[in-house]
Amino acid sequence: MKEKINIVWLKRDLRTQDHQPLQFADDANIPFIIIYILEPSMIKRADWSLRHSQFVFSSIENMNKHLKKYSRSVDIFYDEALKVFKEIDRQFNIINVFSHAETGVKETWDRDNCVRKFFKFKNIYWEESQTNGVLRGINSREGWDKNWYQNIRQPLIINKFSNKHIIQYQNPRPMPKELKYRISNYPSEFQEPGENKAWEQLNSFACNRSSEYLFNISNPSKSRHSCSRMSAHLAWGNISSKQCYQFILNHVHFDKNKRNFRAFLTRLKWRCHFMQKFEVENEYETRCINKGYELLEKPKNKEFISHWMDGKTGFPMVDASIRSVKETGWLNFRMRAMLVSFFCHHLDQDWRDGANFLARQFLDYEPGIHFPQFQMQAGTTGINTIRIYNPVKQSEDHDKEGVFIKKWIPELASCPTSSIHEPWNYYSTNDMFNENSNKATYINPIIDHKLQAANARKKMWGHRSNALVKSEKQRILMLHTRSSTFAR
Template sequence: MNIVWFKRDLRLSDHAPLKAAIEDGESFLMLYIWEPSVMADPHYSPRHWNFVQQSLDDLNSQLSAGNALLSITVLEGDAEAVFTAIHKKYQLKKVFSYEETGLKITYDRDKILTKYFKENNIEWREFQTNGIVRKLKNRENWSELWKTHMHQKIDEPDWTKLRNPCLVFDEENEIYKQFLPKKYYLNNDKEPKPIFQPGGETYAHRYLQSFLNDRAKNYSKTISKPLEARKSCSRLSPYIAWGNLSIRQVYQYTQNAKKRVSYRRDLENFSSRLHWHCHFIQKFEMEDRMEFENINRGYDNLQKDEKQHFIEQWQAGKTGYPLVDACMRCVCETGYLNFRMRAMVVSFLTHQLFQHWKEGAVFLAQQFLDFEPGIHYPQFQMQAGVTGMNTVRMYNPVKQSQDHDPHGIFIKTWVKELENCPENFIHEPWKMTPMEQDLYNFRLGENYPFPIIDLEQTTKFAKDKLWGIRKNIEVKAESKRILSKHVVHRKKKK
């Protein structure tokens, strides 16, 4: 027998491993494994596994609607142990799956399985994910390869070619009993919450169609606004991160939509971000040590004193800076925050609070429903200013608030303590005089905290430190190395 191993590819359409397994002709098992070691990794939280469970439920609903005997078998256990047990009883021939650009824990698991499959003469056919290329030495031809992949025909499984019945492990199967999924991880911490996006391929296509047919018309105008972006941005990121949609599907649907709508420019801007999405995952694929280390080793010399109370107040949304606090509370509660606001809260943590990026990266990974390691870590390091090649972006949370939430509607939605704060003080409540605080029945330090840092002083301090270290010989040498590996040189690009 063969196996189609589902991981972060929880869909039935544009699924190359499933298509190949059907065309191979052998009986196969569709398998998903709850891996306790992966689930225990600190980057993940119950909201992620609820999304996966919803996605699996959706896949099985689709499968049973077409054929009552079809379903994905779900087991729980160490991946090598699961495959060993299956091989011992059924003699595995081939395993079909997508390549995974993930955390070190899944990379290490894949190395173990590669060795096991080779020793047992099991063919592991891995397929390219979203245009990401394995073992690429530099980026000179990557954009062309990505475009070629995006324009290729969708890998649509043809179930009419199924010559042998699909296998399913039911409750009487001894392997199912051995690796019985406990589902103990579901509904922890009162999750899932109704304000989380629901998982599944069916919902993914609904979000895609509503965006292309209507919501995208305000995409470019409101992409940076924390309130409006919740509707006008695509909101496809969790569906892409967990594989309910492939990037190629989204790209091709978008190209077709551009032919029939008036807001083509908005869709063009959106399409460019699909390329950007894969660009960062490719960077992580080529240098995944950035999960643990500064990509530019020269920044190892930049000393930052850990202040745990700063980190805790940032996590809780109690920094005294209204927009920062609103963003942190919003993402913890809903799993979503638009890109500019993500960049701002990271900037505030790593620059104004001058804390190391690692603890913040793990915390926000737990909150983001769309956590994608290949985007998360390259972006976090870029915003933290430790690449040595990107412009150091230090977002002023007061200016961002004034520009993107001028009336404080988003702030008041998430920071209830400021619900009655007058609009002219909503961005800087600390400017209220004692008399004005009495007038509005508001007491700074009681109803809402004083700012935990002086923004002007800490911004200047961070700028001096970061711009100063860029002159370091090791930082410069590392910057050249990074440019050579990850950036297409202009002459060659032409």
């Protein structure tokens, strides 16, 4: 007779506190194991990169430090989820699987459906706990806000970890050595992962870094320090939205720093608002939110795409932003928006050719925020105003002295500050663009940005009157802001 067990299946919830699935398992009367499944099909995806696996691995190591006290650990399985559960099922009689519900891309949604069928066939009960205030299966946004506030103010779960239900077993699907070696070497350029670091970061934001939060939010250098930098921790669940929200709301400095703290809390809500959209329509990963924009032609220019990805467009703010996010995994909101605007409007490229590239760079990649945000900036929602960011103005407004630009573009180290935003004017008579020069040379602008912006404006606003764009606009407003009959 096989021994009965429960399983806690970790996903984007890599923490030991405020964790409903862990609590369910601990409260039950049979042994349980805690697993994370690193799926070969997922890590091969175009939106996944080594840095994501590294963040996950280090977060789990951090969890294991806590869990050791209770003779527990998280086991990382390397295989497809269905195969992993089938393998465990051969050894044990699985009674329950506890996890958080995942607002993921279609592939994870399909994977979950496959696993669900297997569980049903085997009489295994799968309890998926709600997370981030995102609701499953809703067909209307009515009451969503109220529900979100109720949810975020619920008492935090204090996980206690009794050591009464320990079980010894051998992980039959460990990671291959070479992969383990690669993902266990966490690069020092990236922000540090794990539950401990998440709390350190939140505490330092509340106590020291937040006084200039709103003032610096669009400055690509200063925001690195004055923004909360909670995004990666939230994306991989080192901390819950609820923990963040309550910590800031109840903080002793709240009254002194109300404006900044409120702005932070609002953004935590935006986070869940975007994720809720994606929960209902995760097709946003591959198709325009407003189907009418599928009709818009965007001739592919491979050269433009690689100039953008390499940080070699000739526009200092665009290039510095790309180079910095590749190196560090983080960029402030304004510069993310500008990169998308430059790609989709100035270079007139299809958003799909840039979205996965940025997803791979962002350490905080969260599909439910990333794709809706990317499309909002690309102008393919039909419900938001179309913003075309002037890359020179962004640079003048938010990096006046060229500090950020000079940090990331060594070719411009000797460029006077007065010319840093439009170096082509200063160097037109110099050797900056001279390929034969033995100095590192900066590239000439690949487009005329004013002309391209004017073309984009005409194209994007002109398309707003398309009949499909208009009818889709109504559908989107109904589905994501008011009552509707749509359900999934």
